[in-house]
Amino acid sequence: MQIASLRSPRRRIAGVLATSAVALLTVSGCSVANTTQSESASPDTLRIVLPQEPPTLEPCDASLTATGVVVRSNITEPLIERNPTTGELQPLLASGWKQVEPNVWRFTTVSGVKFSNGATFDAEDAAFSIKRTFNGAIGCDVNGYVFDDSKTEVNVVDPNTVEVRTEAPDPILPLRLSFIEMVPRTTDPDAKVRQPIGTGPYMVDFWDSGQRIALKANPNYHGDAPQFNRAIYQWRGEGSVRAAMVTNDEADLATSLGPEDGAGDLGTAYVNNETTALRMQGTDAPLDDIRVREAIAYSINRDGIVDALFQGLGKPAGQLVGKGIVGYNDQVTPTAYDLDHAKKLIDEARADGVPVDRTIRLIGRTGQFPKINETIEAIQFSLSKIGLDVKIEMMDTSGQMQYQTRPFVPGSGPVLLMIMHGNQAGDTQFTLDQYMLSDGYQSTFGTTEYDEEIRKAEALTGDARQNALAQVLADEPTKIRQYAYIAHMEAVLAKSPKVAYQPNSATGDEMRLAEMTHATSSND
Structure with a gap:
């Protein structure tokens, strides 16, 4: 890939x-x-x-930034690792892999590798690590981030070969497995560990x-x-x-x-792989009107925010993934900053009976990124100029996450939520499944047609996959407009x-x- x-x-x-x-x-x-x-x-x-x-320091929680920065590639290692600069998948504890059937991938483990406790690593440990990740009793973060609820069967063929069978063909299974850290088979399968054993340096x-x-x-x-x-x-x-x-x-x-x-x-x-955006809860008036969501996107002065608040450390964004991610669309440009057009859209919605005067909650997470308070205040000021009543609410992580992930706070009213998304995996599918599908873990709404477009793109491989995913990203602002993108961060x-x-x-x-x-x- x-x-x-x-x-x-x-x-x-x-x-x-x-x-x-x-x-x-x-x-x-x-x-x-x-x-x-x-x-x-x-x-x-x-x-x-x-x-x-x-x-x-639990290895199966290494997709958490605060955990992964210590654990991944230091204490533990995966079968395959992704080069963050080129995006290529490279062998690590697996010397090779291939798709032997539409639903089956075979991985060959390396020989001569030992864990820090002296135990020899082989295919049994690889199979154990994969199965342990799927153990619902543990609640591994990487399971929810990288895998869905479909069934996966893991079998050891011989001491150096493990096969993974999925319910449906999975063209990016090797990429998914790059997020599973290998641990010895003696690790507790039903509980998280405090001091992990791995094969890392x-x-x-x-x-x-x-x-x-x-x-x-x-x-x-x-x-x-x-x-x-x-x-x-x-x-x-x-x-x-x-x-x-x-x-x-x-x-x-x-x-x-x-x-x-x-x-x-x-x-x-x-470049830190993070993109900031406003997620617009399109299930509540007035945000259920696409003209209002479009007006919000037009009211954000992305260049001003990047230049004045981020001191040039960033780039205005027109999509939720950045360069280097499969599916990134280099033809998509950020929505223009146009307060006159934004106000016109609000006036049109008001004339059609949309309750644009209803108070909208603008929720941010304290300390989420440098200058977040000033960024949110600048956005609130712009939205007031186009005729929207917006109230800022800054929360700690636990409070903000109640609005970011399902199940959302019931009866929360119209909400604009500041998010920051980093696609660690390198493929747009991980963004789409969480943030774009109608029932995505961090998505508030969508359409059946757009969901179908996403699923069709995700089933492809190679250039066809890149082109289809890029089209999905290009279509989001016109077909859904759940996000007002702000900046690709540094x-x-x-x-x-x-x-x-x-x-x-x-x-x-x-x-x-x-x-x-x-x-x-x-x-x-």
Whole structure:
């Protein structure tokens, strides 16, 4: 499977360390929590600061960003991995795979690989890991994200061969399996684990809950030993604090920064695979009128938001997936910013009896991305200029998720929901099934005709698949218009000059420690 190359531009973020961040560090004595002086000073230890503590290190939850950034490709590995730059599927714990029947894929596992506990990896472990992921008692996040409710049969043919049979032909099954991390067959099949065993270059040393997680080099690793033999993860909620820890040499890398966080010359911008959009709940008036939804799309000043609020770190969006994703349509352009046309659409709807004066709730998640509050306020102001009454409601993650995923809050009224979607898998199907189908997990409505168009496109392969999926994305604004797309986002990573590492579109979801090396100069 070939996917268009995704470029990850690297540019320095100019800026000066915020005085408030320095003051906070001075008052709180911000340092690597519980890290000894020898660990801090060791050139063989990576010190990484994240925005939040991972909720779990369970491998089958590695599709959660906060978990995957520690676990994926560090502690555990999949049969197949996707190159985040080229999109190509590459062998890892599987040396090869092929479709032997319309509904059956066969995978050949590699030989000579051991888990960090010394046990040998083979097809039995691969089959166990796949079956465990489907175990409803565990509730693996990757199961809901990557797979549907159809039945899947997994069989071991011999010690190096495993077959997966699906109910219907699945042209992207190898891509789906790239999200299943391999664990030994001795892993508890009915409960999640706290300290996973894997085949990756690192293994868990310890986890001080609320403080830090330490990884150490896996002595049984089948590949080249990583240059850094330890990694210490900690977490700080404020981006300015994370950036300051790198500039003060208290951390080597800091993730999920904004351009205003003060990383200065140590900041590197990169495409982070995320797209922001307003989801419009088209089941409630006045949002059930497509003219109103169209007017909302026309009222968003995407260029202004990207330039003024994101400081140029992003690109106005006209679809929910970005470059490098199968199905991305390079002919789709963002909806124009046209307040006069938007107001005309609202006036037409009002004249036809649509209750456009009804209060619309604009819901956002606190801290979802840098400058989210200002972004939402700018959108509210534009919507007021076209005659809509919009009320902003900022919520924490748990509150906002009640409106983002099914079952939705009943009787919530007309809702505009700020979302940020990152397609980790590399194929538009994972976006369509969740966000576009009528009954999608994160979709509020749709049509039978559009659902059928989606399903037909998803059954194809190769160029036909790319073209059909691209057409589905092009049709959404005219046939459905559930989304007012805002921007394809970029993120900032702060990096010590002592570490050489080039972030890519997958960095926010799986930051591969083995790709980090000792810098030969301050320009690396």
